[in-house]
Amino acid sequence: MVALRGRLHPLYVVQMRKSLLHIGLLLIAWALPGKAAVREGGDPYMGVPFFRNYSASLYDAHNRNFDVICDGEGRTYFANFEGLLVYDNVKWRIVHTPDISRVVSLELGEDGNVVFESITQTGRVLSFEGDSIRVNFTEGNTRGEKVLSGGERIQGTTVDRWKEIEVYQRLAISPDRTLLATATDGVIAIDARGREVWRLNVGNGLCSNSVSKLAYDGKETVWGATDNGVFSISVSEIYTHFTEKEGLRGQISCIAMYGPSLMVGTFQGLFRLEGQRFVPVSRINQACWQMVRGADGALYVATSDGLYQYTSKAVKQVTTQFSLSIVDLPDGSFLVGELEHLSLFRPEEGIKVLANIPNITRFRKDRQGNVWAQSLSGDNYRILPREGKVEKTDDTHMSKLFEYEDGDGNIWRSFDYGTGVFYEGMPEDLKEWMEPFSDFTVQAMLVVDGLVWLGDNDELVRLDLQKCRTTRRIVPQLYMRSFNTNREGDLTVSFANDKIDPMGKTLYSYRLHADNAWSRWSEQQEFLFANLGYGNYQFSVRSMDAYGEICEIGPVDFKRPYPVFMRWYAVLLYVLLVVFLVYLLFRYRMRRMAEEQQRLEAIVDERTAELRQAQNKLLRQEREAAIGKLTKGLIDRILNPMNYINNFAHLSLGLSKDLRDNIEDEKENMAEDTYEDSVDVLDMLKTNLEKIEQHGISTTRTLKAMEEMLKDRSQKFESTDLCQLCQQCLDEFRNYFPDDIARLGVQVELDRPDTPVMWNVVPELMGKSISYMLSNSMYAVRKKADKLGGYNPVVKVTILQEAGSILLKIYDNGIGIEESIQDKIFDPFFTTKPTAEAPGVGLYLCQQIMHDCGGNITVTSVKDEYTEFVIKLA
Numbered sequence: 001m002v003a004l005r006g007r008l009h010p011l012y013v014v015q016m017r018k019s020l021l022h023i024g025l026l027l028i029a030w031a032l033p034g035k036a037a038v039r040e041g042g043d044p045y046m047g048v049p050f051f052r053n054y055s056a057s058l059y060d061a062h063n064r065n066f067d068v069i070c071d072g073e074g075r076t077y078f079a080n081f082e083g084l085l086v087y088d089n090v091k092w093r094i095v096h097t098p099d100i101s102r103v104v105s106l107e108l109g110e111d112g113n114v115v116f117e118s119i120t121q122t123g124r125v126l127s128f129e130g131d132s133i134r135v136n137f138t139e140g141n142t143r144g145e146k147v148l149s150g151g152e153r154i155q156g157t158t159v160d161r162w163k164e165i166e167v168y169q170r171l172a173i174s175p176d177r178t179l180l181a182t183a184t185d186g187v188i189a190i191d192a193r194g195r196e197v198w199r200l201n202v203g204n205g206l207c208s209n210s211v212s213k214l215a216y217d218g219k220e221t222v223w224g225a226t227d228n229g230v231f232s233i234s235v236s237e238i239y240t241h242f243t244e245k246e247g248l249r250g251q252i253s254c255i256a257m258y259g260p261s262l263m264v265g266t267f268q269g270l271f272r273l274e275g276q277r278f279v280p281v282s283r284i285n286q287a288c289w290q291m292v293r294g295a296d297g298a299l300y301v302a303t304s305d306g307l308y309q310y311t312s313k314a315v316k317q318v319t320t321q322f323s324l325s326i327v328d329l330p331d332g333s334f335l336v337g338e339l340e341h342l343s344l345f346r347p348e349e350g351i352k353v354l355a356n357i358p359n360i361t362r363f364r365k366d367r368q369g370n371v372w373a374q375s376l377s378g379d380n381y382r383i384l385p386r387e388g389k390v391e392k393t394d395d396t397h398m399s400k401l402f403e404y405e406d407g408d409g410n411i412w413r414s415f416d417y418g419t420g421v422f423y424e425g426m427p428e429d430l431k432e433w434m435e436p437f438s439d440f441t442v443q444a445m446l447v448v449d450g451l452v453w454l455g456d457n458d459e460l461v462r463l464d465l466q467k468c469r470t471t472r473r474i475v476p477q478l479y480m481r482s483f484n485t486n487r488e489g490d491l492t493v494s495f496a497n498d499k500i501d502p503m504g505k506t507l508y509s510y511r512l513h514a515d516n517a518w519s520r521w522s523e524q525q526e527f528l529f530a531n532l533g534y535g536n537y538q539f540s541v542r543s544m545d546a547y548g549e550i551c552e553i554g555p556v557d558f559k560r561p562y563p564v565f566m567r568w569y570a571v572l573l574y575v576l577l578v579v580f581l582v583y584l585l586f587r588y589r590m591r592r593m594a595e596e597q598q599r600l601e602a603i604v605d606e607r608t609a610e611l612r613q614a615q616n617k618l619l620r621q622e623r624e625a626a627i628g629k630l631t632k633g634l635i636d637r638i639l640n641p642m643n644y645i646n647n648f649a650h651l652s653l654g655l656s657k658d659l660r661d662n663i664e665d666e667k668e669n670m671a672e673d674t675y676e677d678s679v680d681v682l683d684m685l686k687t688n689l690e691k692i693e694q695h696g697i698s699t700t701r702t703l704k705a706m707e708e709m710l711k712d713r714s715q716k717f718e719s720t721d722l723c724q725l726c727q728q729c730l731d732e733f734r735n736y737f738p739d740d741i742a743r744l745g746v747q748v749e750l751d752r753p754d755t756p757v758m759w760n761v762v763p764e765l766m767g768k769s770i771s772y773m774l775s776n777s778m779y780a781v782r783k784k785a786d787k788l789g790g791y792n793p794v795v796k797v798t799i800l801q802e803a804g805s806i807l808l809k810i811y812d813n814g815i816g817i818e819e820s821i822q823d824k825i826f827d828p829f830f831t832t833k834p835t836a837e838a839p840g841v842g843l844y845l846c847q848q849i850m851h852d853c854g855g856n857i858t859v860t861s862v863k864d865e866y867t868e869f870v871i872k873l874a
Helices: 010-031 428-439 465-470 568-665 672-709 722-736 738-744 763-788 842-852
Strands: 051-054 065-070 076-080 083-087 092-095 103-108 114-118 121-129 132-139 160-162 165-174 177-182 187-190 196-200 211-216 221-226 229-234 239-242 252-258 261-266 269-274 277-280 288-293 299-303 306-310 315-317 323-328 334-338 342-346 350-355 360-365 371-375 380-384 389-393 403-405 411-413 444-448 451-455 460-464 478-485 491-497 507-511 526-529 535-544 550-560 718-721 747-751 758-761 794-802 805-812 855-862 866-873
Touching: 065 221, 065 229, 076 114, 076 221, 083 103, 092 132, 165 211, 177 211, 252 299, 252 444, 252 451, 261 288, 261 299, 269 288, 299 323, 299 334, 306 323, 323 360, 334 360, 334 371, 360 403, 403 444, 428 460, 428 465, 460 465, 478 535, 478 550, 491 535, 491 550, 568 672, 718 722, 718 763, 722 738, 722 747, 722 758, 722 763, 722 794, 722 805, 738 763, 758 763, 763 794, 763 805, 763 842, 763 866, 842 855
Parallel strands: 065 103, 065 211, 252 288, 288 323, 747 794
Antiparallel strands: 051 229, 065 076, 076 083, 076 103, 083 092, 103 114, 114 121, 121 132, 160 165, 165 177, 177 187, 187 196, 211 221, 221 229, 239 460, 252 261, 261 269, 269 277, 288 299, 299 306, 306 315, 323 334, 334 342, 342 350, 360 371, 371 380, 380 389, 403 411, 444 451, 451 460, 478 491, 491 526, 507 535, 535 550, 718 758, 794 805, 805 866, 855 866
């Protein structure tokens, strides 16, 4: 036990009172089982107001709350154990004090700002900036007192009570209605005379019986702070309801009045309203389908166990067959739709089968005395009770949807989609109050004494028509709760009405531009518009409450500014840059075109020169061909006489020798002068014949060289290993000049790659050219050796591979070639050798062969040092 200045601590006293009151209530409930509390006065049919609990897990803070206040703009503030809890009808937010202490009291300042107090500090809400709340804190408690739960204070504590129930607060919301925040029994509504109107506690589903504080938002909603969360109550009392919490169990199927008692039939039996709770009627615990008041004053109930008669004194089962429907007739009898028959029931006579029509589920009477019936399969029947006739008909006097006819003859029907109710000629002001039932699936209905009772699957709703006519409906106000943009172009916006509808839903729609269509209605209150484009926007939002009232806010002008690189001066700079680049490209293109033109002109000049050269070559070839043809004919004509000349010269030399021998034999018989003259003549004849033979042979050699020049060298090219070809030529060279190589000590070398070197050539002609140049090399080294002596002759063949070409080099260190004649050595019939030794066409033929193989031949030489022929195949 905690003592304070010799007294019990007030908080301990409060807890003791709560415990004792709970014990007392439990004892009363145990002593009076089955008795429901009955209100002393006021409206005997008042139901439980619509409410909603908000648990600590929902608002993400402590479950204990000490105070609550509303600011008039749809925001509600709670003094929570963890700090200041704020709800703006969109999201919950918590503001912690600097010392993370509990907030114990709230009040609305003169400037409209909310002031809250913790144990050691005082805070003031300054403004809301998007999702943030700007708060100013000061040290100390402005009242200098420590605040306890329920608004009580340590000093000067007084205890308020209503009928022995401890009351923390009395909240007057109208001249005739005051709400009591109690310590042990939730919220109690009383009228101006202090009579209980309704009570809401844990038994009805409220989050706690200990209500610390209540706050009225001015728009028919009361907020409450408890030690186990918070709640909101709709206190208009136009709509109230009963659920399983109030003792009403099962799906509602029928509603009726029996005297002052409201009777409700469900799938689990018949229930009677007593006070604010429904109590079951004994014996009738089966599914009740329909009930009707008879002429004898009794209430007849069609159940799955038969037909029951209910009076204030007793409950009596009058039939035992499964009964689905019942309707009263003017003569006091009843038509009963049983599982297998349509029957007629008279209280004084009992029941008899009228027709073998099964599963009649609904009846309807018209003013002509006809009774219309509808079966479970949808078949319609016309019943004439006086004549006892039943006939099947196609007339659609009865809808397959819900129908109910009230005492004024209004036929209430559900809409085509199966929910809501209306009747033809319904006043416009009543239509607005019926809007919240647009999603309500009506199973049963009763209109009596200005009250509309609507039964759904598990809920009975009461609509007070008198209050509908006298109450001015409050129009909600739409507020923009947050409006945030970021650099990435995302817009986050939230909005809410300042009034929470107890019935139905509040829907929202938006648009980003004034000329855009509105979005579809939805319950979503927060939207994220991701990656908006650059430019100006006008955001508008509208709400539609459960009564169809539309509120709109906006347009809110905002823009996503273009970045620097997309602004007009940047775009202008880009345009100028593009123009400059185009200009540079144009200049570059023009220069390239000029260069290309020059290149093309050079190519044209080159091709023209080549064409001219080819033309000249063609003309030359034609001339050469003509000359060659003529020359070939001449050669053939000349060679034969030359052969005769050479042969006869050679024979004549033999004859002259024989004649010389004969003269020598006859020398003694001849005169000396005659002998000498004869010898001189023979010597001269021999010399002349030798000259004739020598020049004849030279002429023949020249003619044969010319014949060789005129031969057709167009043979098939073959892929040939040049290394192997050069090796064969060197082998032939060694075999052809073995004596000279041995006598002079000639070094014969081949420098070649390790791998084969393949090229398309005519092997025979290429080998002939290499062999001819090797013969020239042997001639050069032999001449130099005969001239100098003591010299090391070298003949070398080198094969080199370059990019896209082959080089063949034939080198010798012989007598060389004079520089003045190096440009003539490839001319036909030019030679540095004696005419009798060479005709001078070998190098010319080599050059022609190289040209035919797609290559060329060049020479590099230094007199008396070396000579190197280079064959390039490309």
